[in-house]
Every structure is written in C-alpha cells, then in structure tokens.
Amino acid sequence: MRDQQREKVIQSVTWGLGGIFVLLGFGLMAMVLVGAWPTLAEPHALARLLSPTWDPMRDQWGLLPFLLGTAVVTCLALAIVVPLALATGISISRMLPWSLRPQAVRLLAALTAIPSVVFGWWGLETVVPAVRILGGQAGFSLLAAAIVLALMLWPTLGFLFAEALMKVPRSYVEASAALGASDDQTLVRILIPSAWPQLMNAFLVAVARGLGETVAVQMVIGGQVAMPAGLLSPGATLTTQLLTDATLFPPGTRGHAALDAMALALLAAMGLLVRLSARWQGQP
Amino acid sequence: MTRGLWRAGLVAHLAGALLAAAPRHEVSLMGATSVLPYLRAASAAFMSAHPGYRVTLAGGGSVAGLVEVSRGRVDLAVADIPPRSEWTQGVQLCHTALGRLPILFIAHQGLVTHLSATQLREILVGRIRNWSAVGGPHERIVVVSRSLASGALQVVERQLLGGQRVTSHAIVMLSNGAVFTTVRETPGAIGYVESGQPPSGVAILQVDQHRFARHDPGAWPYYAVPTLYWRCPGDRRVRDVAGYLASQPWRREFGLF
Amino acid sequence: MAPTIRTEHLSVSYHRTPVLHQISLEAAGGEVLALIGPSGCGKSTFLRALNRLVEETPGARVEGRVYLGNMNIYAPSVDVTQLRRRVGMVFQAPNPFPFSIFDNVAYGPRLHGVTDAGELRRIVERSLQEAALWDEVRGKLRRPALTLSGGQQQRLCIARALAVDPEVLLLDEPTAALDPLSTEKIEELIANLRGRYTIVMVTHNLRQAARISDRTAFFAEGRLVEVGWTRQMFTAPQDPRTEQYLTGRYQP
Numbered sequence: 136m137r138d139q140q141r142e143k144v145i146q147s148v149t150w151g152l153g154g155i156f157v158l159l160g161f162g163l164m165a166m167v168l169v170g171a172w173p174t175l176a177e178p179h180a181l182a183r184l185l186s187p188t189w190d191p192m193r194d195q196w197g198l199l200p201f202l203l204g205t206a207v208v209t210c211l212a213l214a215i216v217v218p219l220a221l222a223t224g225i226s227i228s229r230m231l232p233w234s235l236r237p238q239a240v241r242l243l244a245a246l247t248a249i250p251s252v253v254f255g256w257w258g259l260e261t262v263v264p265a266v267r268i269l270g271g272q273a274g275f276s277l278l279a280a281a282i283v284l285a286l287m288l289w290p291t292l293g294f295l296f297a298e299a300l301m302k303v304p305r306s307y308v309e310a311s312a313a314l315g316a317s318d319d320q321t322l323v324r325i326l327i328p329s330a331w332p333q334l335m336n337a338f339l340v341a342v343a344r345g346l347g348e349t350v351a352v353q354m355v356i357g358g359q360v361a362m363p364a365g366l367l368s369p370g371a372t373l374t375t376q377l378l379t380d381a382t383l384f385p386p387g388t389r390g391h392a393a394l395d396a397m398a399l400a401l402l403a404a405m406g407l408l409v410r411l412s413a414r415w416q417g418q419p
Numbered sequence: 420m421t422r423g424l425w426r427a428g429l430v431a432h433l434a435g436a437l438l439a440a441a442p443r444h445e446v447s448l449m450g451a452t453s454v455l456p457y458l459r460a461a462s463a464a465f466m467s468a469h470p471g472y473r474v475t476l477a478g479g480g481s482v483a484g485l486v487e488v489s490r491g492r493v494d495l496a497v498a499d500i501p502p503r504s505e506w507t508q509g510v511q512l513c514h515t516a517l518g519r520l521p522i523l524f525i526a527h528q529g530l531v532t533h534l535s536a537t538q539l540r541e542i543l544v545g546r547i548r549n550w551s552a553v554g555g556p557h558e559r560i561v562v563v564s565r566s567l568a569s570g571a572l573q574v575v576e577r578q579l580l581g582g583q584r585v586t587s588h589a590i591v592m593l594s595n596g597a598v599f600t601t602v603r604e605t606p607g608a609i610g611y612v613e614s615g616q617p618p619s620g621v622a623i624l625q626v627d628q629h630r631f632a633r634h635d636p637g638a639w640p641y642y643a644v645p646t647l648y649w650r651c652p653g654d655r656r657v658r659d660v661a662g663y664l665a666s667q668p669w670r671r672e673f674g675l676f
Numbered sequence: 677m678a679p680t681i682r683t684e685h686l687s688v689s690y691h692r693t694p695v696l697h698q699i700s701l702e703a704a705g706g707e708v709l710a711l712i713g714p715s716g717c718g719k720s721t722f723l724r725a726l727n728r729l730v731e732e733t734p735g736a737r738v739e740g741r742v743y744l745g746n747m748n749i750y751a752p753s754v755d756v757t758q759l760r761r762r763v764g765m766v767f768q769a770p771n772p773f774p775f776s777i778f779d780n781v782a783y784g785p786r787l788h789g790v791t792d793a794g795e796l797r798r799i800v801e802r803s804l805q806e807a808a809l810w811d812e813v814r815g816k817l818r819r820p821a822l823t824l825s826g827g828q829q830q831r832l833c834i835a836r837a838l839a840v841d842p843e844v845l846l847l848d849e850p851t852a853a854l855d856p857l858s859t860e861k862i863e864e865l866i867a868n869l870r871g872r873y874t875i876v877m878v879t880h881n882l883r884q885a886a887r888i889s890d891r892t893a894f895f896a897e898g899r900l901v902e903v904g905w906t907r908q909m910f911t912a913p914q915d916p917r918t919e920q921y922l923t924g925r926y927q928p
Contacts (some may be wrong), residue, residue: 164909207624233734273561273605275590306771329774358591375699383568385486388505
C-alpha cells in the first residue's frame with residue numbers, strides 16, 4: 136500500500152518534471168519566434184536576413200556572414216576532429232591493453248570537462264600565432280576557430296566513439312576473427328557498421344556542440360562582420376555575434392529582433408540535427 | 420571557559436556582520452567597464468566617509484547601464500555614449516560627467532609613430548590597406564576595433580571619422596584589454612584604447628601634431644566622456660553619490676582628466 | 677577428404693593459470709568427435725586452441741603442437757587467416773552480424789576476396805542449402821539476420837562458417853541456447869555434414885553426444901580423462917570418473 140503510494144508520488148514528480156522540461160523548451164522556442172517576428176514579418180524578410188551586410192547603425196541586418204561563418208567553422212572543425220576522434224576511439228577500444236582501457240576512458244571523460252574558455256585561451260596563445268605565421272595574415276580567422284573547436288571536441292567525440300565501439304558485442308568480433316578476418320577487416324567490416332547508429336549519434340552531438348560553441352570561438356575568430364574572404368580571414372558565427380551584440384540591443388528594439396532571428400536560425404539547425412539523427416538511426 | 424569566550428566572540432561577529440549588511444542607504448551602479456577601477460576606489464572612499472551608505476558596482480557595458488537605469492533596476496548608470504531613445508524609452512535622465520578619458524591610437528611596434536588625422540581616418544575606414552601608403556614598411560594593415568556596444572568606438576566614429584564607419588573588415592574585440600594585446604601581438608595591427616596610462620609594448624601614435632602627455636592632457640583631442648546617469652530628478656542619496664564620484668580630484672590617477 | 681586434426685601435449689594457460697594440461701587427442705578425418713565434461717573443464721578452450729582463436733584472449737599462452745593434416749598450426753610460418761578459413765567455428769549463442777542474411781553468409785567469402793556478385797550468390801545459396809536453411813529464407817535474403825528465430829540464426833551461423841569452404845568445423849555447444857525442436861534440426865544437420873567435414877563439438881548434452889558423435893572425449897579439470905568410441909564409452913567407461921560423470925554422480 137505504502138509502496139503504491141510512493142510509486143504514485145514518484146510518478147507524478149517525474150511527469151511534472153517532464154512537463155516543466157517540455158514547457159521550458161516550447162517556451163524558449165515561442166519566445167525566440169515571437170522575438171524574431173518583427174524581422175520575419177517585414178517585406179522581403181528573407182532577402183534582408185540573407186544579405187551580406189551587417190550594419191545595425193544603418194539598419195542593415197544581413198546574417199549571411201554569420202551563417203557562413205557558423206557553417207564553415209563547424210564543418211571544418213568536424214573534418215579535422217572526426218578522423219582524430221575515430222583514431223582515439225579505435226586505439227582505446229581495440230589496441231590498448233585491457234587493463235589500461237578504463238583509465239583511458241576516464242582520462243577522456245575528464246578532458247571533456249575542461250571549460251571551453253580554457254581552449255579559447257590556449258588557442259589565443261598558440262593557434263592564432265601559428266596560423267599567423269603559416270598564413271601570413273592576422274591569425275584571428277575561421278581556420279583558427281575551427282582548429283580550436285576541433286581540439287575542444289576531440290575528447291568528447293573520442294570518448295563517445297570509444298564507448299560506441301566498446302559496446303559492439305565481443306561475439307561479433309570473435310565470429311569475424313573465426314572466419315579469418317584480420318583486425319583491420321573486423322574493424323572496417325564489423326565494428327564500424329555495427330556501431331554505426333551510436334557513432335552517428337556521437338557525431339551529431341559533436342555537430343551540436345560545434346554549432347553552439349561561443350566563447351572559445353569568439354576568442355580566436357576575430358569577430359569581423361564582413362563576409363569572410365577565405366579560411367584565413369577573420370569572421371564571426373551566429374553565436375559569437377549574438378555574444379558581441381547582446382548588450383547593445385535591449386528587448387523591443389529592432390536589433391533585438393535580429394538577434395532573435397539568429398537564435399532562431401540556431402534552433403532550426405538543431406531541430407534539423409534531431410530529425411537527421413532520427414533518420415540515420417539504425418541505418419548502416 | 421575558552422569555549423564560552425569563543426561563542427561570545429562569534430555572536431558579536433555575526434551581529435556586526437548583520438548590521439553591516441543592512442545599511443540605511445543602498446545605491447547600485449552599472450555600466451561601462453573602462454572606468455570601473457576608478458569607481459571601485461571612489462565608492463570605497465565614499466562609503467568610509469559616509470557610514471550607512473552602501474554602493475554596489477556592476478559592469479555590463481554602457482548600453483546595459485543606460486537600459487537598466489531607465490527601467491529603474493539600478494540607481495546609477497555610467498556610460499561613455501549618449502543615451503538613445505530606444506534604450507531609455509523616453510525616460511528623462513539627468514547626468515554629470517566623471518571627466519574625460521583619453522582614447523589613444525596604438526600600432527604594432529616598428530610600423531609608424533605618427534599619422535595625420537586624414538591618414539588615420541583612411542586607415543580606420545579601410546581605404547588605406549598597406550602601411551607603405553603612410554610611410555611604413557610594406558605590410559598589410561590589420562584594423563582592430565571594438566564591438567558596437569563600446570563607447571570608444573562611438574567616439575572614434577563621431578570625432579575622427581566624421582560619422583563614417585570603421586571598416587567591416589576590422590577584427591572586433593570585446594574589451595579594451597583585448598584590443599591592446601591583439602595590437603601588441605599582431606604584426607601590421609592598429610587599434611585604439613581608452614587609457615590614461617600610455618601602455619607599453621605598442622607604438623602610441625602621434626596624430627597630426629598632437630601627442631598625448633599626462634602632464635598636458637589638453638593637447639590631445641580625442642576623449643571619451645564617461646558620464647553618470649540617473650532618472651530625473653533622483654533622490655538625495657543618488658545625487659550625493661553621483662556628486663561625490665564626479666568631484667574627486669584624484670581621479671586623474673585613473674586617467675580621468 | 678577432410679583432414680585429421682591432432683594435438684600433442686597441448687597446454688593452455690590464462691595469465692599463468694593453467695587451464696589445459698598436456699592434451700594429446702585426435703579427431704580423424706570426417707568423424708564427429710564430441711567433447712564432454714563438467715563446466716570449466718577446459719573443453720571450450722581446447723576447441724579455441726584448434727583455430728588459434730584462443731590467442732585473441734588477453735593473457736593466453738599455448739604450448740604443445742596442433743596438427744591439421746601434416747601442418748603444425750602454431751608454426752611461425754602459418755597464416756592465421758588461411759588457417760581459420762580451413763577451420764570454421766560456430767559459437768554457443770547464435771551470433772549473426774547485424775546485417776542481412778545474405779551479407780552474413782557472404783561475409784567470409786568477401787573477406788577472402790570474392791567480389792563477383794554471381795559467385796557470391798552461388799556460394800550463399802549452396803551454404804544455406806548445406807545448413808538446411810535455404811527453404812526457409814529463400815527470397816528473404818535481404819532481411820536482417822536478427823529477425824530470424826534462434827534456431828534459424830544458429831543454422832545461419834553454420835552456413836556462414838561453411839561459406840568459406842572449411843575442412844574442419846568446431847562447434848561450441850551449438851544447441852545450448854536453443855529449444856528442443858531447433859536442437860533436433862541442428863543435430864540432423866550435423867549428422868548430414870558428417871563425413872564431409874571433420875567435426876569437433878563441445879556439448880553439455882550427453883544424449884546429444886551419444887546420438888551424433890562417433891567418438892567422445894571426457895575432460896575433467898583441464899585434463900583428458902578418457903577418449904573412445906561413443907557407444908563403448910557410454911556403455912562401458914574405462915575410468916571411474918567417466919562413469920560417475922555419465923551417471924550424474926561426478927564430484928570434482
């Protein structure tokens with residue numbers, strides 16, 4: 136009897152918390168949508184938002200440089216980090232002696248907890264000068280941001296990849312070995328295909344973190360509002376520009392609506408990711 | 420015996436802390452970060468001279484300060500840009516200037532040491548892009564600027580650029596200090612900082628015949644004017660604090676002339 | 677003709693703990709040799725030593741010799757890939773890969789370089805027929821293997837092992853996880869494979885050993901106690917421990 140009551144209480148608390156979570160989520164989306172409405176409702180809204188000029192003092196609200204910056208930095212960072220993280224995941228899950236694997240996983244988990252500002256700081260000290268020396272420009276650049284972001288994502292993605300690969304049943308590996316597969320063949324033909332949904336999920340987590348990262352990127356990207364001319368050119372992303380101009384536009388102003396439009400673009404990108412993750416699930 | 424004493428001491432301390440935490444007059448201040456060091460020192464001096472007052476400080480930038488003071492969420496704002504109606508929403512603000520804070524133009528070392536105002540303007544708006552055009556080495560110019568929320572940027576655009584905008588290809592930094600470090604570290608860089616203390620490690624540029632010197636601040640033309648704002652008419656405690664902060668002669672030590 | 681597989685003084689230890697002592701045993705070409713004995717007696721390890729899968733376990737150490745025909749499979753010159761192609765294995769729990777039925781069976785041939793689609797199809801069909809699964813999965817080869825029943829999955833694993841043309845089949849309690857009907861089918865299948873392959877099978881099911889094996893080896897505590905013709909051993913065991921085990925009174 137008492138157990139039943141307790142179960143009821145626990146259940147209602149769970150439902151309540153779940154409800155709050157959903158409300159918060161929808162509330163946030165509604166807030167951003169309502170906030171962005173002035174920009175979306177005006178004539179030629181899309182053309183204005185996709186213009187390449189951001190000059191709030193002259194009523195120019197083009198988000199294209201930031202959309203491009205976000206896309207380039209995220210894609211480049213992932214292109215750098217995915218091979219590195221896959222190599223890390225494979226070394227931990229396949230090559231490291233059994234006794235060392237838990238320590239290695241714990242080390243990676245600890246590395247994932249490093250605050251992003253530390254990566255930004257380190258990027259400012261090393262990556263920016265390195266890019267400056269190699270590229271001959273200011274150093275603050277999309278490339279520097281992508282490198283810092285990649286290094287920041289490395290532990291997270293390596294950890295998730297290792298976890299995914301270690302979850303593949305040992306019986307698959309043995310069956311493959313018993314059929315005469317070399318370690319490499321087992322990796323390519325069994326481990327990666329079997330872990331594919333988890334690997335894909337890990338990848339999407341990395342994409343989401345990459346899209347959302349602000350501070351570390353802000354510290355090295357240069358914050359230029361013009362269209363970036365190349366990877367070595369400074370630039371800005373949706374999140375860094377939000378951070379830069381957040382204090383400038385109090386709620387109710389035209390600028391605040393533009394910031395809301397940026398937030399909306401980020402939310403839309405995240406929503407797309409969730410859809411993709413649902414779609415990629417279970418398809419090797 | 421000793422424990423009894425300890426307890427008595429502890430109770431006395433707690434009581435003291437409680438009394439101190441409940442002053443009769445609380446004044447909150449928020450805004451531009453460039454003058455926070457001075458405000459911190461001055462408000463401490465004010466509180467020790469006026470027991471019962473408590474002044475709390477917060478950064479957040481000029482715009483945030485103006486917005487918050489207009490809405491009545493803080494008592495005082497400090498800003499180095501004039502309020503715009505979209506921030507104040509029509510609320511009438513009274514003001515008193517804290518002084519003048521020099522805006523210095525700085526360049527990476529080894530490029531040039533002086534520029535004409537015209538050259539400086541053409542560089543900042545992005546029409547001159549190589550140091551060789553102004554008598555320096557053949558090196559690309561990297562303009563380092565501040566975000567739109569910065570008072571210094573507004574002063575530069577209004578006073579030096581005559582309403583033109585700093586080039587959109589500028590690298591944008593979020594603080595005075597970041598501009599300074601970036602100019603120091605980046606070859607070809609030029610920028611501007613609010614500072615009464617000429618920083619070392621960079622070239623302080625002479626503009627036309629003007630050179631900044633602490634002993635003769637009148638010879639330098641480029642200043643931001645950090646100003647205190649409050650909602651008119653404001654009660655006495657707020658006016659007291661503002662008046663005190665705006666009248667301390669030793670604010671020169673903090674670069675306020 | 678399927679080759680003999682023979683061990684000489686085969687010992688295996690894990691992390692210096694011995695689990696098999698000096699086993700000398702032979703499975704003649706084409707016969708079914710059943711390995712019986714209490715849990716933990718080392719018979720699975722023995723099986724895994726015959727295709728060197730034991731080496732995949734960290735800390736394992738193998739001494740002695742194993743001959744497949746005339747070849748010592750632990751000789752340094754031996755290519756493990758080639759060896760495992762000749763010695764197939766089926767595990768206790770059905771472990772099809774999470775791919776389609778076709779891809780499961782084609783896995784081995786593809787590993788060994790078969791790319792021609794027609795040839796792969798022929799191999800898959802032949803192997804499934806040999807494993808008595810063809811009639812049940814014909815026309816459904818693109819379905820995920822994991823949608824099959826447990827018994828079908830195990831026959832699929834047998835087909836997968838047969839697809840690389842092995843000469844020896846190692847079966848590690850192939851029916852332990854299956855219901856009686858599926859077990860019967862697998863036993864029937866093993867009886868049919870007898871003669872074409874040399875089969876070494878670990879089983880806990882004494883009746884199964886009696887039904888389908890030619891000879892039986894009894895292991896206890898890492899040692900080979902007795903080996904002989906199945907009928908003879910089940911009716912008149914030589915060693916008292918064997919008799920105790922067969923009558924359910926064995927105490928280690």
